[in-house]
Amino acid sequence: MRLSYTSISTYETCPLKWRFQYEERLPTAPSPALSFGDSLHRALYRFHNRPVPVAPPLGDLLEMLDEEWVSGGYRDEGEELSYLEHGRQVLTTYHRDNAPAFRVPAALEHRFTIQVDGVELTGVLDRMDRIPGGGYEILDYKTNRRLPPQSAIDRDLQLTLYYLAAGEVWGIEPERLTMYYLLPAQRMTTVRTPGDADAVRRRVATVAERIAAGKFEPRPNPLCDWCEFQAHCPLYRHKVDRDQGDSAPGMSEIVDEFVDLKRRGREVYRRIDELSSLINAFCDEHGYLRLYASDGSAIERRAQHVTAPDEAEVRRILEPLGLLDRVLAVDPKRLSDLIESRQLRPDVEDALLASREEVRTQYGLFLKDPQRARR
Numbered sequence: 001m002r003l004s005y006t007s008i009s010t011y012e013t014c015p016l017k018w019r020f021q022y023e024e025r026l027p028t029a030p031s032p033a034l035s036f037g038d039s040l041h042r043a044l045y046r047f048h049n050r051p052v053p054v055a056p057p058l059g060d061l062l063e064m065l066d067e068e069w070v071s072g073g074y075r076d077e078g079e080e081l082s083y084l085e086h087g088r089q090v091l092t093t094y095h096r097d098n099a100p101a102f103r104v105p106a107a108l109e110h111r112f113t114i115q116v117d118g119v120e121l122t123g124v125l126d127r128m129d130r131i132p133g134g135g136y137e138i139l140d141y142k143t144n145r146r147l148p149p150q151s152a153i154d155r156d157l158q159l160t161l162y163y164l165a166a167g168e169v170w171g172i173e174p175e176r177l178t179m180y181y182l183l184p185a186q187r188m189t190t191v192r193t194p195g196d197a198d199a200v201r202r203r204v205a206t207v208a209e210r211i212a213a214g215k216f217e218p219r220p221n222p223l224c225d226w227c228e229f230q231a232h233c234p235l236y237r238h239k240v241d242r243d244q245g246d247s248a249p250g251m252s253e254i255v256d257e258f259v260d261l262k263r264r265g266r267e268v269y270r271r272i273d274e275l276s277s278l279i280n281a282f283c284d285e286h287g288y289l290r291l292y293a294s295d296g297s298a299i300e301r302r303a304q305h306v307t308a309p310d311e312a313e314v315r316r317i318l319e320p321l322g323l324l325d326r327v328l329a330v331d332p333k334r335l336s337d338l339i340e341s342r343q344l345r346p347d348v349e350d351a352l353l354a355s356r357e358e359v360r361t362q363y364g365l366f367l368k369d370p371q372r373a374r375r
């Protein structure tokens, strides 16, 4: 099996998307973001691809951008021109920051293929520099507008894969790994250890095992709104079908009625909460335990005591007696919430699912208002 950082990351984000993209190879349209990123990468490749440690002048770099510009994916000429102008500004800043200390890179756009537990792992390393005084720094250019938190860089999969590849291809352990965010002109640097490389080997193997086992469940995630495969995904297919001419109008009526009832139900519960506050305040003031309605029915007020043990105190008392295990339990609801949170890696999710004695699937129907959530 052949994988890359992008395909692993796609799989971990959504296995179904991986299947659409890498197995079924459904066509995707070019996008401004992809074309723009590609253009900057190409221009920077030419900028750094020199045998002498002297940077080309700014004019040459901007000319490289013009020559390497990838046109696909823009809405119209106006949008493309504004991206091109932005690209020129980005590279002007890049030149200002990098030309004075220009060095001949140790590696540039280096394509690699390494074996990781039976998986062919491929990738392209943007650049590797020698650090003055010794050691190597791997750099990857990013065209995101916003910087991620440092913690994301410290556990970034792509950088760990490059660290692993540098060891396999050149037998070196890079001292520094850097994401170079071109738009805000900021570097974010981190380090990796051989332990990180081992962990990522296991991660690659897990993804490969899941793919081999045909596990391609959809994983709703914050990027779904921009997914190119919505027309094929069970999350969005009905919307696409309806937009193209409703083939099941009877069911659409049922759905509309369900949505209407759910909305009214929310309104009813909201109003019940409001009235409960008024009723409780009135009963407190007058000492009533029941309030009677016009038809003779009554609202009865009953105290409900909610108690919560002081966990630290319980632990203090029971732990020395060896009895703490008797009151500790895995909360099935919390466990389900954790699994559904989609924050776990697929292998961890699988292990937790398998750890449950009985896996019963129930479907709740939740209303997602367009203005509250577009997924």
Ligand code: SF4
Pocket: 014, 016, 017, 218, 219, 220, 221, 223, 224, 225, 227, 228, 229, 230, 233, 234, 235, 236
């Ligand atoms: S829309 Fe979301 S769940 Fe569906 S395939 Fe795309 S990423 Fe996966």
